[in-house]
Amino acid sequence: MFKTYEDVMNYCKENGILMIDFKMIDLLGRWRHLGIPVGRFKPETLVSGIGFDGSNYGFAPVEKSDMVFIPDITTAVEDPFTEVPTLSMIGDVFVIAQPNNYRFDQDPRSIAVKAEEYMKSTGVADEMRIGPEYEFYVFDHVCYESYPHSMGFKIDTEQAIWNSGDNECQNLGYKIPLHGGYHIAPPQDILYDLRSRMCVLMEENDIPVKYHHHEVGGPGQVEIEVEFGGMREMADKTMLAKYLIKNLAFQEGKTATFMPKPLYGEAGNGLHVHMHLFKNGKPLFYDEKGYSGLSKKALYFIGGLLKHAPAVLAFTNPSTNSYKRLVPGYEAPVSVCFATANRSAVIRVPAYAKSPMDKRFEFRSSDATCNPYLAFSAILMAGLDGINNKIDPTAEGFGPFDMNLYTLSPEERAKIKGLPTSLDEALDALALDHEFLLAGGVFPKRLIEIWIENKRKEARKINDLPHPMEFEMYYDL
Numbered sequence: 001m002f003k004t005y006e007d008v009m010n011y012c013k014e015n016g017i018l019m020i021d022f023k024m025i026d027l028l029g030r031w032r033h034l035g036i037p038v039g040r041f042k043p044e045t046l047v048s049g050i051g052f053d054g055s056n057y058g059f060a061p062v063e064k065s066d067m068v069f070i071p072d073i074t075t076a077v078e079d080p081f082t083e084v085p086t087l088s089m090i091g092d093v094f095v096i097a098q099p100n101n102y103r104f105d106q107d108p109r110s111i112a113v114k115a116e117e118y119m120k121s122t123g124v125a126d127e128m129r130i131g132p133e134y135e136f137y138v139f140d141h142v143c144y145e146s147y148p149h150s151m152g153f154k155i156d157t158e159q160a161i162w163n164s165g166d167n168e169c170q171n172l173g174y175k176i177p178l179h180g181g182y183h184i185a186p187p188q189d190i191l192y193d194l195r196s197r198m199c200v201l202m203e204e205n206d207i208p209v210k211y212h213h214h215e216v217g218g219p220g221q222v223e224i225e226v227e228f229g230g231m232r233e234m235a236d237k238t239m240l241a242k243y244l245i246k247n248l249a250f251q252e253g254k255t256a257t258f259m260p261k262p263l264y265g266e267a268g269n270g271l272h273v274h275m276h277l278f279k280n281g282k283p284l285f286y287d288e289k290g291y292s293g294l295s296k297k298a299l300y301f302i303g304g305l306l307k308h309a310p311a312v313l314a315f316t317n318p319s320t321n322s323y324k325r326l327v328p329g330y331e332a333p334v335s336v337c338f339a340t341a342n343r344s345a346v347i348r349v350p351a352y353a354k355s356p357m358d359k360r361f362e363f364r365s366s367d368a369t370c371n372p373y374l375a376f377s378a379i380l381m382a383g384l385d386g387i388n389n390k391i392d393p394t395a396e397g398f399g400p401f402d403m404n405l406y407t408l409s410p411e412e413r414a415k416i417k418g419l420p421t422s423l424d425e426a427l428d429a430l431a432l433d434h435e436f437l438l439a440g441g442v443f444p445k446r447l448i449e450i451w452i453e454n455k456r457k458e459a460r461k462i463n464d465l466p467h468p469m470e471f472e473m474y475y476d477l
Helices: 005-015 108-122 192-205 231-251 296-307 310-314 374-389 423-432 436-443 444-464 468-474
Strands: 018-026 031-037 048-053 064-078 088-093 127-139 141-146 151-156 209-214 221-226 255-257 271-279 335-340 347-348 361-363
Touching: 005 064, 005 088, 018 064, 088 108, 108 127, 108 374, 108 436, 127 231, 127 374, 141 255, 192 209, 192 221, 192 231, 221 231, 221 310, 221 335, 231 255, 231 374, 255 347, 271 296, 271 374, 296 310, 296 335, 296 361, 296 374, 310 374, 310 423, 310 444, 374 436, 423 444
Parallel strands: 018 088, 335 347
Antiparallel strands: 018 031, 048 064, 064 088, 127 221, 127 255, 127 271, 141 151, 209 221, 271 361, 347 361
């Protein structure tokens, strides 16, 4: 938004801004923030930064936790949810050193920058453009508890089919059946205006929206798809989009969640990532004679992404809940393969993207519990490894498989490699296969070690908990 300190201060004066808010991403992918009065924002803030405790962000050990963040004024937006007029911008993490501080190599945003720089250094491409699809549920009520003596959750939303028999208050019908929400129209689609307001808000904050609609999940699943942008840019915009969506829903008395599988037996929330490479403004993924119009580079990129997919999932699907979504029958992929117009494949080539500038494919397994800087960077690094080593996806046995993979016989399905079925499996894959991430110094090895260590603790915490279904299955044995 701004190029100089003076630009920032002139905007603040003209628009009555009283506070400057800084948002930093922690290792897991949550925004943290810190605010200062606008009068405390000085030119030296852009050089020396503001100190904080990095250990609470998951970055550094306590004994070396003093760090600083330096604001990136190009990311500044006016926060629409604060009572006090506030300008918000992203901060980059730096290590305190003499004579000059230096960029912290484990800062997720720094990794995304390095991934783009590495891409350019290879000479393969100078830009990866991606277009995410944001799927999420909007509920009216959610409660949960996890105590030694009591454990469970309850979710409710007015449009859910389970409310069709509600006789306690006025009931107008028009409920949406399970799996019946795809492109449903009003009056069943009671979230249309809320989605429209979300889209307007995103557009006002420089996140161009392609379209929005109700998704398959009947109890309030929706989707907003945005236009393409650079990889690191779209990681920034993914964080901002989630912030805008969740806060607007909250402001209107509802709650939005990007959790991959909040409801058993219903469609899960993905973060499908469409992607293509460019060099000097020219598309690299198109060849009218290639499979589905894809070039050799595109197929090699697919080959690298599929070869490393189990390890990549440790970053694109980093929660235990992620693998409750990646099950057959819900339009979520479970097979490591590619195909055209096939939503059961982890990589789908959209049949409608025919022109050279539009030719692309999407990675369908990822979800929004990811840290987008790490997830998008891992996808790029896997694809570049495929191009650099000319990994042919067909020769590797990844397809194309232009059929419904869910309906294959067990014998046929066994011939196709499956995605990890748990977070532990994905972490095992990452522990064995991460050299492609280290190329060009993009991912520090220490970050990968910390990631595996922390995520194993998460998985163990869930695995150690008694589950309500276990009482149903085993209590009387």
